[in-house]
Amino acid sequence: MLLTFALTAALALSQAPNEEHAFHDLSLTQAIKLARQEEKIVMIDFYTTWCPPCKELDRTTWKNVDVIAWLRDNAVAIKIDAEKELEIAKQYKLTGYPTLAFVRPGEGEIDRHVGYLSAEAFIATADAVLAGKDSVQRAKDALKGHETDPMQRMHLGDAQFAAGRFAEALADYLWCFDEGLKHNSGYGGVRLSFLLSDLEKLSKVYPPARDAMLLRRDNASKIILNSISIGQTDVLEQLMDFTALNRHLGQLESNLKLLDTLLPLEEAAFVRELLVSQIVPQLVDANRLLDLLQNTPNLSQWLDREIELAELMASSRARIKDSRIDFDKITAMTHERTLTTALLYYQALLGLGKQHELDHPTAKEFEQQLLNFDSSADCYALLIRHAAKAGSLPDAKRLEQLALKQLPEQDHKKIRREWTRLRKANQPPAVETPKK
Numbered sequence: 078m079l080l081t082f083a084l085t086a087a088l089a090l091s092q093a094p095n096e097e098h099a100f101h102d103l104s105l106t107q108a109i110k111l112a113r114q115e116e117k118i119v120m121i122d123f124y125t126t127w128c129p130p131c132k133e134l135d136r137t138t139w140k141n142v143d144v145i146a147w148l149r150d151n152a153v154a155i156k157i158d159a160e161k162e163l164e165i166a167k168q169y170k171l172t173g174y175p176t177l178a179f180v181r182p183g184e185g186e187i188d189r190h191v192g193y194l195s196a197e198a199f200i201a202t203a204d205a206v207l208a209g210k211d212s213v214q215r216a217k218d219a220l221k222g223h224e225t226d227p228m229q230r231m232h233l234g235d236a237q238f239a240a241g242r243f244a245e246a247l248a249d250y251l252w253c254f255d256e257g258l259k260h261n262s263g264y265g266g267v268r269l270s271f272l273l274s275d276l277e278k279l280s281k282v283y284p285p286a287r288d289a290m291l292l293r294r295d296n297a298s299k300i301i302l303n304s305i306s307i308g309q310t311d312v313l314e315q316l317m318d319f320t321a322l323n324r325h326l327g328q329l330e331s332n333l334k335l336l337d338t339l340l341p342l343e344e345a346a347f348v349r350e351l352l353v354s355q356i357v358p359q360l361v362d363a364n365r366l367l368d369l370l371q372n373t374p375n376l377s378q379w380l381d382r383e384i385e386l387a388e389l390m391a392s393s394r395a396r397i398k399d400s401r402i403d404f405d406k407i408t409a410m411t412h413e414r415t416l417t418t419a420l421l422y423y424q425a426l427l428g429l430g431k432q433h434e435l436d437h438p439t440a441k442e443f444e445q446q447l448l449n450f451d452s453s454a455d456c457y458a459l460l461i462r463h464a465a466k467a468g469s470l471p472d473a474k475r476l477e478q479l480a481l482k483q484l485p486e487q488d489h490k491k492i493r494r495e496w497t498r499l500r501k502a503n504q505p506p507a508v509e510t511p512k513k
Contacts, residue, residue, distance in 0.1 A: 099148035227257030
């Protein structure tokens, strides 16, 4: 008996956490055994080597002295690589990373959190777990008095999902999708990005979620087509829903099918323009350049409006004093969005050439307008790349020469590297001379 106790103690000491973190080098079975002996819980950090939030936890939260103290006092903390310990990962039905699972010996899992937590948020979560309030109960408590707040209800859906309560999570997510905009007009961006990402993840483990997404996609399509028959054109919200749902369903071909339905309908011109504006990258990838440019308003005027918007966003900093708004981030995002779309239009103009007379500037005119908006080395490099994608190496070479003439010496290396890469990529394969 004494020998067993001594060996157990020696094992615990040899695998105890060091001063820099509170994690033990133990298997799950060993951790549960040690936690039972010390009357603590087990905290498992399920991670992967490619997961950015996992690395952020290692870099910040797990090095925080208060977090280290909490873990040492209350838990046996271990880390498990979910891609190496496949059986354990399957047992815990992981849906995302990092997953922080709290386990009580003899009871099993008592709570979990999926995603990054700051040091302060981790301690608040962990304290609540010890007090007997799991993440679902905490989310329900936070929702009281804010039942129509889509952000709060989405948090409850996240907690239900993490707890494996898939039907309840779906109900919360669908309320957010169907009702959220009615209660918060600023919820649109989150609704078509983060919320649909959550629904997509849920659909991979709970098929009714995919059925619900398909139903809403098909309903949006019906509303769009019906609106044309009755002369109604206010369908931008339905078009945005339709294309976003197709993206998260992995059914982008449905966008093109709807466009093909609208193309012969003269009365659908405005709706076609709205749809095309939502699927520019897809049309370029599908080489449907004529459909894109025929159903896009004058590109010179479009870019002028986008530049005005970017300038307005930049000038708002002086007029609006609000520490909650990150003007630098918003300005950078607006600029990137405009540049990305403009480059696709440029590629389409080059690719189509002078095959058809359209109410658009020439590719070279649009190129100059774009360089007036952004004359950086990055923009030149991207123009060169898109010219090559359009199959116009002469234009790519011309842009390289123009860039070397207009840009300072320190930017020349980037331009030459881009041209060299494209030239090699577009070289025809060598033909071997047959042996006599």
